[in-house]
Amino acid sequence: MALAESPAHDERRYFEDFVPGMEAEYGTVAVDAEEIVAFARKYDPQEFHTDPVRAAQGEFGGLIASGWHTASLMMRLLVDRYLSNVASLGSPGVDELRWLAPVRPGNRLSIRVTVLDARRSRSKPHCGLVRSFIEVLNEAGTVVMTVKGMTLMRCRDAGNQPARSAPDP
Amino acid sequence: MALAESPAHDERRYFEDFVPGMEAEYGTVAVDAEEIVAFARKYDPQEFHTDPVRAAQGEFGGLIASGWHTASLMMRLLVDRYLSNVASLGSPGVDELRWLAPVRPGNRLSIRVTVLDARRSRSKPHCGLVRSFIEVLNEAGTVVMTVKGMTLMRCRDAGNQPARSAPDP
Numbered sequence: 001m002a003l004a005e006s007p008a009h010d011e012r013r014y015f016e017d018f019v020p021g022m023e024a025e026y027g028t029v030a031v032d033a034e035e036i037v038a039f040a041r042k043y044d045p046q047e048f049h050t051d052p053v054r055a056a057q058g059e060f061g062g063l064i065a066s067g068w069h070t071a072s073l074m075m076r077l078l079v080d081r082y083l084s085n086v087a088s089l090g091s092p093g094v095d096e097l098r099w100l101a102p103v104r105p106g107n108r109l110s111i112r113v114t115v116l117d118a119r120r121s122r123s124k125p126h127c128g129l130v131r132s133f134i135e136v137l138n139e140a141g142t143v144v145m146t147v148k149g150m151t152l153m154r155c156r157d158a159g160n161q162p163a164r165s166a167p168d169p
Numbered sequence: 170m171a172l173a174e175s176p177a178h179d180e181r182r183y184f185e186d187f188v189p190g191m192e193a194e195y196g197t198v199a200v201d202a203e204e205i206v207a208f209a210r211k212y213d214p215q216e217f218h219t220d221p222v223r224a225a226q227g228e229f230g231g232l233i234a235s236g237w238h239t240a241s242l243m244m245r246l247l248v249d250r251y252l253s254n255v256a257s258l259g260s261p262g263v264d265e266l267r268w269l270a271p272v273r274p275g276n277r278l279s280i281r282v283t284v285l286d287a288r289r290s291r292s293k294p295h296c297g298l299v300r301s302f303i304e305v306l307n308e309a310g311t312v313v314m315t316v317k318g319m320t321l322m323r324c325r326d327a328g329n330q331p332a333r334s335a336p337d338p
Binding site: 001039042043044045046047048059060064066067068071072073075076079080083085088089090091092093094095096097098099 | 170208211212213214215216217228229233235236237240241242244245248249252254257258259260261262263264265266267268269
């Protein structure tokens with residue numbers, strides 16, 4: 001796994017900085033056969049992920065990365081470039097994860113992220129939930145994976161939210 | 170990652186053997202702090218996954234596994250115990266992945282799998298799509314993750330499917 005150089009990551013971003021409609025691209029991360037096989041031997045030992053010879057004879061015509069490996073590489077790009085250490089409080093889950101095209105040795109992956117919506121939490125007033133649409137692309141621009149992700153994020157103005165019962169000003 | 174002993178896996182299962190309503194449990198896989206940190210340093214370097222000291226002071230009160238690590242451990246159990254090498258042709262994706270409770274060092278995970286539905290493919294007559302509901306449980310029986318997964322599987326009677334226009338017998 002080789003991560004390309006990238007501009008410094010703004011670590012001061014909070015929930016309020018993730019505005020619906022915002023779109024950005026981040027990358028790249030390179031993946032080679034050795035890492036594909038090592039990941040799959042541990043977590044997804046199917047022969048089209050672990051055995052170059054059998055994989056070449058099979059449905060995919062060669063070694064392909066485990067979909068969970070692709071998702072993990074996406075996560076690395078999200079953590080390094082999109083999320084924020086000061087704000088990220090983990091994720092309750094993802095929806096509609098789709099593996100659309102094989103990821104093969106030598107591919108360089110990038111991500112395109114669009115903020116779908118962002119809403120303050122009622123049960124945890126110091127944070128909000130950001131939903132993002134994430135596309136993972138290879139170096140040819142082919143979308144290899146998409147997912148709708150959720151991230152719980154700390155708010156900058158944690159104490160500044162009007163009470164729900166407060167009268168309008 | 171330590172996998173518990175398990176009965177031999179039936180590698181002769183095909184699409185036809187995954188019957189809606191079928192439910193089974195498989196396990197276990199143990200996860201320790203060293204593996205949690207190693208996975209996260211590579212793929213999800215947020216401090217609640219990588220730094221035991223900072224994690225102890227933070228939102229989760231200690232180190233927790235990356236959700237993608239938990240998903241990968243689930244996949245290992247699926248490949249070893251539930252899927253079938255002769256039939257599995259990969260997956261187009263998953264739906265409604267939810268991380269419901271933290272996975273912590275020392276946890277032993279198992280999976281409970283229920284076949285939701287199974288249908289023959291029209292575009293690829295030699296295979297079918299199986300949708301499964303997968304729950305990941307810890308040793309206390311707490312469900313830590315759920316997901317609806319899809320798997321494309323080879324059929325045993327690939328040439329034996331009635332043509333769609335054939336009259337009923």
